Amino acid sequence: MKVKVISILEDNYMYLIIEESTRDAVAVDAAVSKRLLEIIKKEGATLKAILTTHHHWDHARGNEELVKLFPGLEVYGGDHRVGGLTHRVTHNEELKFGSINVRCLLTPGHTLDHVCYFVWEEDSLDAPAAFTGDTLFVGGCGRILEGTAEQMYKSLTEVLGTLPQESKVFCGHEYTARNLKFALKVEPESEMVKDKLAWAKLREDEDLPTVPSTLAEEFLYNPFLRVSEEAVQKFTGKVDPVEVFAALRQAKDSFRKPKERLNPQAVLAFEWGLFEPFLEKK
Numbered sequence: 001m002k003v004k005v006i007s008i009l010e011d012n013y014m015y016l017i018i019e020e021s022t023r024d025a026v027a028v029d030a031a032v033s034k035r036l037l038e039i040i041k042k043e044g045a046t047l048k049a050i051l052t053t054h055h056h057w058d059h060a061r062g063n064e065e066l067v068k069l070f071p072g073l074e075v076y077g078g079d080h081r082v083g084g085l086t087h088r089v090t091h092n093e094e095l096k097f098g099s100i101n102v103r104c105l106l107t108p109g110h111t112l113d114h115v116c117y118f119v120w121e122e123d124s125l126d127a128p129a130a131f132t133g134d135t136l137f138v139g140g141c142g143r144i145l146e147g148t149a150e151q152m153y154k155s156l157t158e159v160l161g162t163l164p165q166e167s168k169v170f171c172g173h174e175y176t177a178r179n180l181k182f183a184l185k186v187e188p189e190s191e192m193v194k195d196k197l198a199w200a201k202l203r204e205d206e207d208l209p210t211v212p213s214t215l216a217e218e219f220l221y222n223p224f225l226r227v228s229e230e231a232v233q234k235f236t237g238k239v240d241p242v243e244v245f246a247a248l249r250q251a252k253d254s255f256r257k258p259k260e261r262l263n264p265q266a267v268l269a270f271e272w273g274l275f276e277p278f279l280e281k282k
C-alpha cells in the first residue's frame, strides 16, 4: 500500500492510503477537501472511505463536503461530533477495504473519543502503519484537552505502544522539531534526541515532512514514551509512571517560544476559545 502524505493548513497532515493494485483509496483526516480531490485525481485513485481521528476542524472539516460529492462515502470516527460521520467505530473494530485492513483503536486523552487507526495490507511486505492523529506525535504527544493524564498515558503506552515496533507512525501535525527541543530539555545527554532534532531541523529548512517515524524509534527519543527512564524521572521529580507523564505534559504545555507567548492575536483567540489550532500549538 502507498501512503501519500499531504501537508495542509499551517502544520497539519492529511493522508491518502492507496491500494496499489486497484487504486482504491482511504483518506485519513480529510480536513481540506479541495486539496484531497487534487491528490485523488493526480493519483488516479477512487475514494472509498474517510477515517477521522477526532472532531477538531483541522482534522474533520472536509468530511461533509466530500460526502456531498461522493454519495454513499463512508465516514468513520469515534465521536458523534465528527462532521459527516456515518459509522461510529468501537475499540478494536476491524474494517476492510479490499486488501487494506484497519483496526480502530480508541485512544482518549486529547479528546475523549479520539481514534487511532492501525492499517496493514494483506500478503504485503510493507510495514504496517499507525495513524495517530493528535495522540502520538513524532517526538511528543497531543495536549490533554478532554481526557485525563492517565487516559493519555494508557492510550500511548498500552494501546499504541504495544503495536508492532516496526509500525510506521503517521501523526496529525508537523511538530517534530519543537517536540524534540523539549525532549532535549528533558534528556540533555541523549544522542538519539540530538541526532533526530538535527535531522528534523534540516527537514524543516527544506520544508519536508518528518513523518513517518517508527514506533521503535519513538521509544528511543520521545520522552512521553520514556517515563521509566532515570533522566525523565529526574526531570519531573516523580517516579510513578502516570505522575511522571502528567508532570512532563504540564512542563510541555508551558514550553513555548517567547514569540508565541507574546502574540496578542493568539492570546485573544485562546481566551475566547475561538481558535483551537492556537490552543493545540502551545
Ligand SMILES: [Zn+2]
Binding pocket: 054, 056, 110, 134, 280
Ligand atoms: Zn486536535
